[in-house]
Amino acid sequence: MAFDPATLTFDADGLLPAIAQDAESGEVLMLAWMNAEAVARTLSSGRVTYWSRSRQSFWIKGETSGHVQHLVEMRVDCDRDCLLVLVRQEGPACHTGRRSCFYTAIRDGDEVEIMAPEA
Amino acid sequence: MAFDPATLTFDADGLLPAIAQDAESGEVLMLAWMNAEAVARTLSSGRVTYWSRSRQSFWIKGETSGHVQHLVEMRVDCDRDCLLVLVRQEGPACHTGRRSCFYTAIRDGDEVEIMAPEA
Numbered sequence: 001m002a003f004d005p006a007t008l009t010f011d012a013d014g015l016l017p018a019i020a021q022d023a024e025s026g027e028v029l030m031l032a033w034m035n036a037e038a039v040a041r042t043l044s045s046g047r048v049t050y051w052s053r054s055r056q057s058f059w060i061k062g063e064t065s066g067h068v069q070h071l072v073e074m075r076v077d078c079d080r081d082c083l084l085v086l087v088r089q090e091g092p093a094c095h096t097g098r099r100s101c102f103y104t105a106i107r108d109g110d111e112v113e114i115m116a117p118e119a
Numbered sequence: 120m121a122f123d124p125a126t127l128t129f130d131a132d133g134l135l136p137a138i139a140q141d142a143e144s145g146e147v148l149m150l151a152w153m154n155a156e157a158v159a160r161t162l163s164s165g166r167v168t169y170w171s172r173s174r175q176s177f178w179i180k181g182e183t184s185g186h187v188q189h190l191v192e193m194r195v196d197c198d199r200d201c202l203l204v205l206v207r208q209e210g211p212a213c214h215t216g217r218r219s220c221f222y223t224a225i226r227d228g229d230e231v232e233i234m235a236p237e238a
Contacts, residue, residue, distance in 0.1 A: 001230045017136050017201075019147060026145030028138060031201045043225065076230070077220040078213055082136075082150045084221040094197055101196040102203040106162065111120045111195070 005039040009081040015051060016081050020061075020093065023072035023086035029093035030101040032059070034083065039074075046071045048085055067091040092118050124158040128200040134170060135200050139180075139212065142191035142205035148212035149220040151178070153202065158193075165190045167204055186210040211237050 010016050015033040022029055032050040034042070038058060041049040045060075048069035052059040062068030069087040076083060094101040097117030105114045129135050134152040141148055151169040153161070157177060160168040164179075167188035171178040181187030188206040195202060213220040216236030224233045 002228055003225045003230045017150060019138055019150065021147055028140055028147065028203050031136060031138065031196065043228075074225045075221040075233075076223045076225070077150065078215055078217075078222070079220070082220075084147055096197055098197075101198070101201075102194040103197070104195045106122045106193045106195070109121055109162075111122045114194075 003043075003076075005036040005043075007080065008036065008039065008076065008083075009079065010035065011081075013053075015053070016083060018048075018050065018083040018085055020048065020069060020085050020087050020089070022089055024088070027100055028102060029069075029087070029089055029099070032061075039083070042071055042085070043074060048087055062090060065091070065095075067093065069093070122162075122195075124155040124162075126199065127155065127158065127195065127202075128198065129154065130200075132172075134172070135202060137167075137169065137202040137204055139167065139188060139204050139206050139208075141208055143207070146219055147221060148188075148206070148208055148218070151180075158202070161190055161204070162193060167206055181209060184210070184214075186212065188212070 014035045018034045020029045035051045038049045038051045048061045050059045068090045072086040098115045103115035105112045133154045137153045139148045154170045157168045157170045167180045169178045187209045191205040217234045222234035224231045
């Protein structure tokens with residue numbers, strides 16, 4: 001069946017969450033948001049493109065930082081309201097310079113930093 | 120630093136997205152939503168507890184299906200508006216009986232089912 005981004009279920013702002021996962025290591029890198037056009041652009045360009053809620057504009061990941069996400073495969077969940085994008089990540093995914101945005105763990109009730117910024 | 124769920128950033132409905140990942144295989148299983156109390160209950164009980172937006176009630180994953188998610192570790196992202204929960208999943212995570220909710224891939228413009236329901 002041909003895929004049409006318009007058949008996805010978006011929230012009141014026209015967005016859905018997209019989880020970026022390293023296609024090779026399986027590491028979950030980040031979560032950001034896409035609208036239908038960002039989904040279409042990601043598929044057609046092969047470069048993961050989000051919608052920036054703070055800037056209210058398209059956000060081609062890595063366009064300014066160089067930390068590009070090359071699309072390996074896009075997957076849709078059962079409710080069609082969330083995406084999983086398997087990527088080949090150049091450099092760190094997080095704006096803090098860490099590989100993943102999920103670098104804080106909760107251990108024994110405390111916040112513990114488990115990942116340092118890359119050199 | 121002691122972790123306080125109230126320091127997370129929730130949306131207008133008091134929710135944030137939580138990604139469940141198999142702690143052993145790294146497979147991304149599902150995405151659901153938590154409010155501050157669901158975060159606290161997940162940490163205190165060790166059983167992943169979401170907020171069901173459709174039922175407007177707490178949803179202890181597996182409470183009716185038996186497909187429990189045992190918390191291995193909770194992680195917070197850099198913006199503090201998304202969680203990654205590493206879990207030990209009993210049975211399938213998806214209500215369709217599949218291991219993961221992300222069983223539909225987009226390949227060459229078509230939707231392809233890449234995972235069958237478990238027996």
